[in-house]
Amino acid sequence: MKQPNDNAAVTVIAYGLRPTARNTNSEKAAIKSFKTIYGHAPVSALAWDIVRAIAYSGAKR
Numbered sequence: 001m002k003q004p005n006d007n008a009a010v011t012v013i014a015y016g017l018r019p020t021a022r023n024t025n026s027e028k029a030a031i032k033s034f035k036t037i038y039g040h041a042p043v044s045a046l047a048w049d050i051v052r053a054i055a056y057s058g059a060k061r
Contacts, residue, residue: 009057013049019056030055 001007011017030051034042042051053059 003059005058005060009053009059012053012057013046016045016049017052019052023055026055027051 001010031042033054034047034051038047042048
């Protein structure tokens with residue numbers, strides 16, 4: 001949690017925050033990353049929060 005991007009990712013996941021302006025290209029890439037990491041498509045609210053965290057927080061593996 002020392003990196004601001006990691007903190008942003010946790011905040012997006014914990015509170016289910018939504019971006020004011022969507023970037024569908026970032027979301028498409030985040031869905032691919034989610035599938036690679038978790039082995040399935042996002043279906044639950046938590047999974048979609050994780051997708052948004054991947055797409056918009058700037059956090060990296």
